[in-house]
Amino acid sequence: MDTALASAPESSLAWLDFDRAASERLSELLRALDEPGTLDVLGLGTVRDAFSAMLNPGTSTTQTRLRYFIFIPWIFAKLEQEQVLAAEFSRRLRDYESRLMDCLRHLGRNQGVIGYAAGRNLKRMPSDAYWGGLRAWGLRRFDLSISEFGQYAASLARSRPERNDDDEAMTRGVSMWAALPPAPDDFLHADITFDLAPTEAQVLVEHIRQHHQGSLLAVLCAVPETAKDAEYPWELPTHAMPGQLVEVLRHARNFSELTAGPQHVYNLLLARRARTELDWDTDELEASQRARLDTWTEQLERRFDEVRSWVADLPAFWALLDNYSVGPRTREFVNAMAERFVVDPEGFAEDSEVHRRIRDRELRLKSKRARLTHRAALENSNMAAVGGQFDFRWGIAKSYLNDIATARAAQN
Numbered sequence: 001m002d003t004a005l006a007s008a009p010e011s012s013l014a015w016l017d018f019d020r021a022a023s024e025r026l027s028e029l030l031r032a033l034d035e036p037g038t039l040d041v042l043g044l045g046t047v048r049d050a051f052s053a054m055l056n057p058g059t060s061t062t063q064t065r066l067r068y069f070i071f072i073p074w075i076f077a078k079l080e081q082e083q084v085l086a087a088e089f090s091r092r093l094r095d096y097e098s099r100l101m102d103c104l105r106h107l108g109r110n111q112g113v114i115g116y117a118a119g120r121n122l123k124r125m126p127s128d129a130y131w132g133g134l135r136a137w138g139l140r141r142f143d144l145s146i147s148e149f150g151q152y153a154a155s156l157a158r159s160r161p162e163r164n165d166d167d168e169a170m171t172r173g174v175s176m177w178a179a180l181p182p183a184p185d186d187f188l189h190a191d192i193t194f195d196l197a198p199t200e201a202q203v204l205v206e207h208i209r210q211h212h213q214g215s216l217l218a219v220l221c222a223v224p225e226t227a228k229d230a231e232y233p234w235e236l237p238t239h240a241m242p243g244q245l246v247e248v249l250r251h252a253r254n255f256s257e258l259t260a261g262p263q264h265v266y267n268l269l270l271a272r273r274a275r276t277e278l279d280w281d282t283d284e285l286e287a288s289q290r291a292r293l294d295t296w297t298e299q300l301e302r303r304f305d306e307v308r309s310w311v312a313d314l315p316a317f318w319a320l321l322d323n324y325s326v327g328p329r330t331r332e333f334v335n336a337m338a339e340r341f342v343v344d345p346e347g348f349a350e351d352s353e354v355h356r357r358i359r360d361r362e363l364r365l366k367s368k369r370a371r372l373t374h375r376a377a378l379e380n381s382n383m384a385a386v387g388g389q390f391d392f393r394w395g396i397a398k399s400y401l402n403d404i405a406t407a408r409a410a411q412n
Contacts, residue, residue, distance in 0.1 A: 041263070041387065042333070043329075043330055043361060043365045044259055044330070044334070046324065046325060046330060047255060047321065048392065049324075050321050051252045051392045052392040053324075055216040055217065055248065055249075055392050055393075055394075056216060056217045056393045056394065056396070056397040057208075057211075057215050057217065058132070058136035058137045058217075059133060059217070059396050060130075060132065060396070061393060061396060062124070062128075063133065064113075064114055064399075065111075065112035065399065066194070066196060066204065066400040066403040066404070067193075067195070067200070067403065068114070069133065069139060069204055070196070070204075071126070072127050072131075073134065073180055075096045075097065076149070076153075076176070076177065077177055078096065078187075079092060079093060083153075083154075084150075085154050086150050086154035089150030090150065093146070093150070094120070094125060097125045098115070098120040099188040099189075100126070100188060100192075101113065101114070101116070101120075103189075104194075106191050107194070111194070112399075114126045136211065136212075137204070137207045137208055138178060138207045138210060138211045139177065139204075140177065141175070141178065142176050144176075149176065153176075178203075179203075180200070180203055181199045181200050195406065195407070195410070196404070196406070196407040198411035200407070201404050201407035201408065205404060209221060216245060216248075217397050217401075219241055219245060220236075220401050221401070224401035224404040225401075225405045227397070227398045227401040227402070228402060228405075230398070231391075232256070232389075232394060233252070233392065233397075234249045234252065234253040247320075248320065250310070251310070251317050251320055254306075254307060254310040254317075255317070255334070256390040256392070257296075257299065257307075258300065258338055258341060260390075261296050261297075261300075261337070261341065261349075262337045262358060263387025264289050264292045264293045264296060264387070265293065265349055265354060265358060266358050266372070267386065267387070268286060268289040268290065269358065269359070270285075270371055270381070271285040271286040271383070272286060273372060274378060274381070277375060277378065278378065278379065280383070285383060285385060288385065289385065297345055297346065297348065300341070301345055304342075307342065308342045311339060311341075314335055329361075329364065333357060336357055337354065337357070340353060340354050359373060
């Protein structure tokens with residue numbers, strides 16, 4: 001084992017004495033790392049998240065339905081109007097979000113109701129999932145954490161604007177929230193649905209276009225119905241898309257499809273090591289990953305000339321990501337995997353150099369938690385397959401576009 005690698009993980013988080021707002025920001029980062037589908041044994045998450053931000057900004061895999069972008073500002077505006085004290089803000093916010101769950105519960109399971117099962121005991125409330133997206137879309141104007149906003153709202157309640165001789169307020173603070181259609185009078189007191197009113201859909205579309213012009217999400221807001229049947233965003237018709245967006249999709253597709261292979265190889269190596277060292281029955285896992293690798297090889301060989309051309313143009317790929325925090329070791333690993341594939345597509349799964357790089361990569365990232373290197377980590381593993389092809393939050397974006405299309409159809 002390379003002890004230098006074992007002692008030098010690529011990234012780490014140290015717990016410091018944060019105040020509450022800083023703690024919330026760290027929690028937001030940890031939530032992002034813990035999102036469904038983000039288990040990242042090979043450290044590809046920075047590239048995945050970069051393309052997610054380029055294509056579908058403001059989205060998150062912890063989000064569910066588009067109308068939460070309306071519900072959450074309504075709740076916060078209500079707290080402002082009621083001049084809730086900072087000490088009471090967190091409790092009242094949780095109470096109102098719990099009421100929202102109750103008002104949505106009639107929709108049933110699997111309809112996107114956050115907290116449907118856990119109810120008031122839910123750890124991560126809807127505001128947590130949507131807070132960053134509200135800022136990204138310009139619906140939330142100030143860069144504050146939720147607790148900071150509670151203090152800000154309380155300070156507004158305490159302040160008194162200057163008044164003229166007729167006792168009229170002369171100044172007014174800038175609102176935290178962009179202008180939205182008003183909440184119904186019975187909001188949080190009666191059943192409600194995820195069906196967007198046409199005016200609500202229009203406001204959201206306008207903000208997406210204004211703040212993220214040229215993104216896939218913004219472009220598709222004009223034709224949301226076209227998203228319905230596409231499993232991946234590069235399956236969409238591109239003839240009417242801006243050239244830059246078409247180029248982003250080309251890079252996203254090649255990265256997504258090519259890096260699925262190393263993840264399947266990781267699972268294959270894991271199954272073999274568990275069988276050899278621990279005498280575990282991993283035949284099913286090994287067979288499934290071999291089948292996935294065969295399918296993957298066939299998929300890429302069908303458009304091998306395109307893939308080879310992309311690999312030859314990797315400097316352009318990394319130039320596209322210059323403004324994102326992709327480390328040099330991540331770049332080196334992706335380059336190596338891409339180059340090994342085009343040299344020998346059929347032999348990639350059993351390429352000893354590919355195996356070595358995958359082991360070294362996990363060790364550098366996970367240190368003593370690296371399952372391919374440390375027996376204790378392997379023994380504590382549940383052996384579930386990890387990874388797969390990235391869709392860059394296309395699933396949630398497609399759901400949002402469907403909600404927009406439905407709202408427009410109802411208007412017509």
